[in-house]
Amino acid sequence: MTSDPDRTPSDAQHGGPSPACDAAPVVLLVEDDGLLLMEAADTLAEAGFTVLEAPHADQALAVLESRPDVELLMTDVDMPLGSMNGFALARLVSRRWPRIPVLVVSGMGSPGPHDMPPGARFIPKPYAPSALVRTLHDTVRRAA
């Protein structure tokens, strides 16, 4: 990580919104477990993100259609209530909204060869909150 040119000491210290963005970056969290979502939303809100929530893929798509300001999608994989899982959602979003970077989070070991859309990142559960925040900031900055 020390070789990562995107990460400057000042970013790491204040942990706030990226200097590249004027407002708090808007992240859409897709997670079916209410408790995990609550904690992830709190973590990201404290780190300076504006957090939108969806319990499953269908709801996530509705949010994306109504909110053009979404800058990042972070989705769980197993979401029994929706019509598709997180991988399918990730692939769909990267096709329909190619400018929105996608992060897939799951307790499953690692994704299969065709699960992830190109460029998407996989984060295993459980994750360290600070690492998640760092990854999200990096991702938003790269997409900017």
Add this chain to the structure above:
Amino acid sequence: MVAHDADAERASPEETGRRRAIREETARLRALLRAAGTDPQAGFPGSAADWEARLATAEELNARLRASEAFTARLLAASRDSIQVLSLDGTVQWLSEGGRAAAGRPDEDVIGTPWAASWQDGDRVAAEVALAAARTGRTGRFRAPSGPRDAPRWWDVVVSAIQGPDGAPERLLAVARDVTEAQRAEEQQALLMQEMAHRVKNTLALVQAVAAQTLRSATSVDAAMEAFNGRLMALSDAHDVLIRGAWAEADLAAVVAGVMAPHIDALAGRFSASGPAVSLGPRAVLTLSLMLHELATNAAKYGALSSPAGRVAVTWALSGDEAALLRLRWQESDGPPVAPPRRGGFGSRLIERSLVHSFGGRVGLRFPTEGVVMEFEAPLAAMQDGISERS
């Protein structure tokens, strides 16, 4: 008998060592006879009685050979394995009854064909490697499926050399044992391990979220410790209830009983639970257990369970079209007057957000003076998700 078997197995299609011994013995006798006919002085090495004995020996050898061959045939027929004799180039020359059953085709469709070609694409290489090993006197071994793709049989295949009289490989023996059951069991085991790893990770993530949320809303380290331990025990009790249902389902009444068990001493006669039998899926069990635990803990601290006269009733029912909606109510009564909490702590946030979010339900948490009421309704199908996964 052991020597018979070894000999007979070595080359049923052609001359065995025993047959050769008889042929040689007969030839020797013929030579002696010829010598006796042309030169009376040559003399027999023995009397007429010796001759009788020699002939008797030859006949006995013949009889034993026939018995041995019949036994070998029965032996091979008795084996459930698919046994095939191959030429050194891998062409099928002979197959046992087990081999015939495994091939599922008439002998003439199998004999004369290359054995390795009977395996599916990727396994053909393994078959060729096994043949190559056997040709050099080593043992080739692999495991491969055959038969229909949707329901293949799995075979543990051993290929070895049949030695000729000079000890060099003369033919090859391919013995395939049906290991379909073992293969299925191993696949099942691998699947279970993967599933367990997934569950452990999810459980750790859940515990992480409980810990973080507890610390966020705690007023002191001691309070956080106590609250976290209580929540962890509630999750642990929920696991016990789930494990009784093979982690597939749990009865709602058992879930309620599991959550209330730690409070049961203080509850004698003051707690009631009633409703129809309802099975819940694992996710619903964990969420509901945490929610009820928060309500019970709150009731024990400030609510109905903090005073001797207070009571708690948990009731549930199925309603709506085809009983598709689960309604559950937590009702406290006869406790001290209720004051609404000043800020939404972990419990109320969990109740207000988790259930609605996770199961698409509706929830109401109210604090009337006479006792806390929590009511929720959620689609039963969402609460039962995961039940069918095991089948």
